[in-house]
Each structure stands twice: as C-alpha cells, then as structure tokens.
Amino acid sequence: ETGVTQTPRHLVMGMTNKKSLKCEQHLGHNAMYWYKQSAKKPLELMFVYSLEERVENNSVPSRFSPECPNSSHLFLHLHTLQPEDSALYLCASSQVYRTGHNEQFFGPGTRLTVL
Amino acid sequence: LAKTTQPISMDSYEGQEVNITCSHNNIATNDYITWYQQFPSQGPRFIIQGYKTKVTNEVASLFIPADRKSSTLSLPRVSLSDTAVYYCLVGDVYQGGKLIFGQGTELSVKP
Numbered sequence: 001e002t003g004v005t006q007t008p009r010h011l012v013m014g015m016t017n018k019k020s021l022k023c024e025q026h027l028g029h030n031a032m033y034w035y036k037q038s039a040k041k042p043l044e045l046m047f048v049y050s051l052e053e054r055v056e057n058n059s060v061p062s063r064f065s066p067e068c069p070n071s072s073h074l075f076l077h078l079h080t081l082q083p084e085d086s087a088l089y090l091c092a093s094s095q096v097y098r099t100g101h102n103e104q105f106f107g108p109g110t111r112l113t114v115l
Numbered sequence: 116l117a118k119t120t121q122p123i124s125m126d127s128y129e130g131q132e133v134n135i136t137c138s139h140n141n142i143a144t145n146d147y148i149t150w151y152q153q154f155p156s157q158g159p160r161f162i163i164q165g166y167k168t169k170v171t172n173e174v175a176s177l178f179i180p181a182d183r184k185s186s187t188l189s190l191p192r193v194s195l196s197d198t199a200v201y202y203c204l205v206g207d208v209y210q211g212g213k214l215i216f217g218q219g220t221e222l223s224v225k226p
Contacts, residue, residue, distance in 0.1 A: 004158070042202075043159070043216040090158045102206075103149075104214060106158025 002026050004107035006091050012113045013081065021076040021110045023091030031097040032074040033104065034066060035090040043090065049074060050097035081114045088112075119203045124221040133190040135220050137203030140184050148179060148186045151202045153219070159202060163188070190222075198224045 004025045013019050025032065034046040048056035049068040063085075065077040074091055088111050092104040120138040127133045139148070147166055151159035163170055165177040165186070176189040190197060200219040 042218055043214075045214065088156065092158065103161045103164070104159075106160065109156065109158055111156065 004091060004093055004105050006089075006107035006110050008110060009108065010111045010113075012115065013078070014115050015081060015083070017081075018077070018079040020078065021089055021091075021112075023074040023076075023107055025072055025074075025091075025093040025105070025107075027093055027095075027105060029093040029095050029105070030071055031094045032068060032071070033092040033094075034074065034076050035092065035106075037088040037090060037109070039087070047076075048097065055097060078112075081112075083114050086112055086114045119205055119217050121201075121203050121217065121220045123218060124223070126223050126225065127193055128225050129194055130192050133193050133197070133222060133224075135188045135190075135201055135203075135222070136185055137188070138185045139203070139205045142183050142205055143207065145207045146183075146205045148177065148183075149204045149206065149214075150175070150177065150188045151204065151216075153200045153202065159216075162201075193222075193224045195224050195226060198222060 007022045011019060031050045033048050035043045036046055037043045045058050046060045047054060047066040052068045052071055063080050067075040088109045090109045091107040094102050094104045147164055149164040150162040152162050153159040163172055163175050163177045165179055167179050167183060170177045178187045188201060200221050202216050202219040204214055206214060
C-alpha cells in the first residue's frame, strides 16, 4: 500500500468500550499527526509525534491516548468516550515536523460514532 | 498564528475559472500560505503553497500581493470533480507542523 492508511474506516462504540484507531504511513516520514473533524467544524489538531516522541498535545481529554511505537505507525486508544466525541478522526504524516514547506499527507479517516 | 478569513461557500459552473480569496491581515514574516482541498469523508489534500508573488503548479495558481495580507487560489477550468472544501492556512515556516484549519470555502461546481 502507498500513502497513509487508517483502520478501521468506520467504528461504532458504546461509552464503556475500549477501542483503538490505527494509522500507518508508507512514505518514510518522521512526523505523524492526529486530527479530529466534527460535523461542520474545522479540523482540530490533537497530537503530534516527531521521531516517535510526542511533541504536541492540544488539551485533549485523557480518554484519548495516543501511541507511536515507531515512525510508521500511530495509534489512538479510546476509552469511556462521550457521544460528542463522534467525529471523523484523521491521521496525517509529514517528512519532518518543524520546517517550512511542510506538506502533510492525510489518511482517509475513521468515522467514529459513540452511542 | 495568523487567522484566515475566506468565503464560506461559492458556486461555479464547469469550465469556468474559480478564484477563492483568503484574508490574513496579521500574517508574519515567517509565515507561508498553503491551500488544501478536502472531499467529503476524506482527508485534506495539499494543493499549493507560496510565500509571495505567484506560484503555479499542474493543479492551481496562487497569487499573493506584495503586502501578503491576502492570497487568491485560482482553479482554471473547473470540473464537477473540483467540488470540495478548500482551506487556506497560514503557518510559521519554523512551526510547519502546526496547521490551523479554518472553516474553509465550500465550492460547488455545477454542470
């Protein structure tokens, strides 16, 4: 596969469930990102990893827990979510983090519904 | 980070040229201007990026006046498949990872 892939594409979970979103990039990039896009709202940056180290956490509730085991994989672990967490969760990667011309490549997203 | 303002929606017809203008009055010296395109239920896709004057690639052109307080994305001869949301972003060259997305412009291309 090429580019940025995300699994699952769709997820329905209850508020007491624990689930994980997976992102994989096949571009040899060193930075990876999680974004949240709620209906009719702009994308919100959640977390940034650079060289497997978390460098940004934009005041995200602890019920969202990111993990970056290597530069190609990024996970978002979910537990005790709320219905308002229902959204499209997008993963992205870029060659490096802090530089100009920093084009980000996005995956197709996971459509999450919390019941 | 500089805030951007762009029209919420625009309509066009196939074959027309579309120009979407973005205002960024408090753009800083280190800031680049970048445009992304997003189709429904997909992640955004990079279109074009520039610092000043004019940039052109196979997809679009980006016009930036001397004061850099605005920019215009130009899509030549649009087709139905160009129907999407277009985001204008302004970001510090030294904080390239901090993309701040606004509401974007929802472009609808009609036959």
